[in-house]
Amino acid sequence: MEKSEKKGVIDTWIDKHRSLYAAATRHDFVVSIRDGSVDLSSFKTWLGQDYLFVRGFVPFVANVLIRAGKESGETSDMEVVLGGLASLNDEIEWFKSEGSKWGVDFSTVVAQKANQEYSRFLEALMSSEVEYSVVMTAFWAIEAVYQESFAHCLGDGNKTPAELIGACNRWGNDGFRQYCLSVKNIAERCLENASRDAFVEAENVLVRVLEHEVAFWEMSRGGQ
Numbered sequence: 100m101e102k103s104e105k106k107g108v109i110d111t112w113i114d115k116h117r118s119l120y121a122a123a124t125r126h127d128f129v130v131s132i133r134d135g136s137v138d139l140s141s142f143k144t145w146l147g148q149d150y151l152f153v154r155g156f157v158p159f160v161a162n163v164l165i166r167a168g169k170e171s172g173e174t175s176d177m178e179v180v181l182g183g184l185a186s187l188n189d190e191i192e193w194f195k196s197e198g199s200k201w202g203v204d205f206s207t208v209v210a211q212k213a214n215q216e217y218s219r220f221l222e223a224l225m226s227s228e229v230e231y232s233v234v235m236t237a238f239w240a241i242e243a244v245y246q247e248s249f250a251h252c253l254g255d256g257n258k259t260p261a262e263l264i265g266a267c268n269r270w271g272n273d274g275f276r277q278y279c280l281s282v283k284n285i286a287e288r289c290l291e292n293a294s295r296d297a298f299v300e301a302e303n304v305l306v307r308v309l310e311h312e313v314a315f316w317e318m319s320r321g322g323q
């Protein structure tokens with residue numbers, strides 16, 4: 100079996116927390132994009148909040164990059180994370196052009212509670228006390244939820260509105276899927292050598308990422 104096909108600990112955790120994983124990757128908002136019933140004010144709310152999220156995610160990924168350079172022992176880890184950081188650069192530009200397309204003025208968007216809590220969680224993960232294997236597991240989960248969610252909106256039989264295809268492609272494309280698999284392989288490798296404490300913490304952090312992602316999607320209901 101190929102390394103990427105082997106069922107590792109992350110898949111075991113995903114199976115164990117299957118309903119939470121489904122809540123994060125098949126949220127009503129995502130399903131409504133796929134079936135075409137999405138409320139555009141929900142989409143705009145999500146867009147503004149996610150723009151703010153991404154601005155806070157950049158320093159988190161930069162921290163992962165520094166740790167990948169220092170702690171991984173594998174030169175390729177840094178390259179994978181650098182690729183992620185590079186795509187965040189494009190992503191910020193994309194958000195700005197979507198903002199003007201939809202008439203969302205980011206300078207007036209205020210982070211909602213779920214967004215603030217998610218940012219605080221990311222900041223806590225940037226502490227040097229948190230082990231690399233735990234950080235990598237969180238990083239994978241954050242990216243994988245978006246990949247799975249938006250790929251669903253592009254899957255067979257979708258009725259995704261044409262004007263939202265670009266958003267779905269951003270995270271649902273095959274390159275992003277491959278990138279998520281690379282991050283997953285790094286996390287798996289680190290977890291194989293992790294201490295018992297780090298291993299327990301990694302599962303806990305994975306669950307908390309999924310909870311934050313559900314709460315994040317929930318903000319779109321406000322239609323603010």
Ligand SMILES: Cc1ncc(CO)c(N)n1
Nearest residue numbers: 149152153241242245315
């Ligand atoms: C809330 C959230 N989670 C994950 C991603 C993926 O980068 C994102 N842009 N926003």
